[in-house]
Amino acid sequence: MREIEVVDSHTGGEPTRVVLSGFPDLGKGPLSERRVRLDCEFGNLLRALTTEPRAPVATVLAVLTPPTDPAFATGVLYADSGGSLGMCGHGTIGLVHTLAALRRIRAGRHTIETPVGRVDAELEGDGSVSIDNVESYRFRKGVTVNLPGHGPVTGDLAWGGNWFFITGATPSPLETGHRETLEAYTRAIRRALEEAGITGEGGAPIDHIELHAPSPHGDANSRNFVLCPTLTYDRSPCGTGTSARLACLAAEGMLAPGETYRQEGFTGSRFEASYQPGTRGIRPRIRGRAHLTARARLLFEPDDPVSGAFARNPDDP
Numbered sequence: 001m002r003e004i005e006v007v008d009s010h011t012g013g014e015p016t017r018v019v020l021s022g023f024p025d026l027g028k029g030p031l032s033e034r035r036v037r038l039d040c041e042f043g044n045l046l047r048a049l050t051t052e053p054r055a056p057v058a059t060v061l062a063v064l065t066p067p068t069d070p071a072f073a074t075g076v077l078y079a080d081s082g083g084s085l086g087m088c089g090h091g092t093i094g095l096v097h098t099l100a101a102l103r104r105i106r107a108g109r110h111t112i113e114t115p116v117g118r119v120d121a122e123l124e125g126d127g128s129v130s131i132d133n134v135e136s137y138r139f140r141k142g143v144t145v146n147l148p149g150h151g152p153v154t155g156d157l158a159w160g161g162n163w164f165f166i167t168g169a170t171p172s173p174l175e176t177g178h179r180e181t182l183e184a185y186t187r188a189i190r191r192a193l194e195e196a197g198i199t200g201e202g203g204a205p206i207d208h209i210e211l212h213a214p215s216p217h218g219d220a221n222s223r224n225f226v227l228c229p230t231l232t233y234d235r236s237p238c239g240t241g242t243s244a245r246l247a248c249l250a251a252e253g254m255l256a257p258g259e260t261y262r263q264e265g266f267t268g269s270r271f272e273a274s275y276q277p278g279t280r281g282i283r284p285r286i287r288g289r290a291h292l293t294a295r296a297r298l299l300f301e302p303d304d305p306v307s308g309a310f311a312r313n314p315d316d317p
Contacts, residue, residue, distance in 0.1 A: 002300040004049065007102070008059075009094040011290040012236030012269030015059040016094030017049065020102075022298075026065050031075055034065055035084045035115040038077050050081040053306065054298055058232045060091045072118070073099070073110035082207075082229040086116040087161025089239010089271075089286050093129040096121045097290035116161055130287040131239065136160040136247040137281025139201055145192035153189060160243030160284070163200035165193060166210045174213050174225045174266055179233065182266075186211065186227035210241045220264040236288070237265035243284035246275050250282050257282075 004022035008015060024042060026034040038046070050059045060080050067075035076095060078088040085091075092112060099105045100123055107123045117134040124130065140157040143165070147153055155167030171185045172178040186209040193199075193206050200206055207229040215223040226234040226241045234241070242263045249255040261273045275282040 001302065004298045004300070006049075006294075006296055006298060007098045007292065008294040008296070009098055009290045009292045010235075011090035011093045011097075011288055012265055012271070013267045014090045014234055014236035014238075015056050015293070016062055016088075016091045016098075016290070017055060017059050018062045018095055018098045019049070019064060023063055026063070026077070028066075030068065031065065031077065031113055031115040034075075035077055038063065038079060039083050043083065046079045046083065047081045048300065049298070050079065058228070058230070058235060060085070060088050062088070062091050062095045067113040069111075069113065071111070072113050073105055073121075075113040077115065080228065080230050084115070085162060085229070087114050087119065087134060087240055089131060089133060089161065089241075089243065090234075090236040090288065090290075092119055092121060092131050092239065093286075093288045094290040096123055096129045096131075097127070098292065101292055114161075124287075128287055128289050130285055133239065133243045133284045133286060134161050135278040135281055136243040136275075136284050137278070138244075138248045138251045141248075141251070143198060145189060145196055145198065147185075147188050147192055150185070150188070153192075155189075156248045157198070157200060157206060158244035158247050159200060159281075160245075160247065161240035162208050162244075163204050163206045164208045164210050164241055164244040165189060165206050166212065166241075166245055166248055168212050170211050170213050170225075174211060174223045175216075176267065179266075182211065182225050183227065183231070183233060186225070186233075187231055190227065208238075208241060210238070210245065212245065215262075215264045217264065220262040220270060222261075223264040223266070225266045233266055235265065235267050236269055237263040237271045239271065239286045239288070242271055242273050242286055243282075246273055246284050247281045250275060
């Protein structure tokens, strides 16, 4: 019987599951290569760890792996039920909080290696975590797709550690009572991008769709709704989505370096963000809080017929 030890947390409502032991060895070499191995060889196990009956909806997995530089705190590969992710902002906040709770790190700055680059994280004295994300940038401005029943929808393509289509064109208020409408709308945008052959740099799929609108509260700059690759919505304000959004605002001259931007998520949780200029775009800083929810040993009997069977297929309507 396989046993895998995990610690669960949530960051602004979005679950993170850190794998402590029991996951197959992913070998050595660049994390980008280990990411390929994760997708090619362990897709069924990823689904089993991130879907019912062993995981809540929207769980993101953080698989610890040795960093290529021993001075780094850890290497990590992020994944959801649809496969690996380049980076995960809420997941990094959850990872740092988990490592601190396990007394593997202390307050201060720590470097974490991801497949898309190094991320510096600072564990604050009050328990909050600030992450200096990978360089983020706007790739294309004013990309338009046509949606049946809605007409043309225009947005920007941006990189924040994952690829995003970001638009202020919303079919309804970004409120929980309109969740089904927003999910259907963002799924339609994703399909339209695929059908039109619109991609990120190097042909990378645009697998995150981000809507933004003014916050209903006066002390936040914006509220967002983010559709993730698994066609579930992000319960947090989305760290990589906030990074991509900041890159677009900076490109438009609408946010100055060092200026605080308060990003509110669909469920009302918040991140504080700012940026410094980068080589190509910006270096975002995202600050949030995570909270532990469980520590467990997950069991996998060899004759269990439903391990990972309830993962949603991203191609489903």
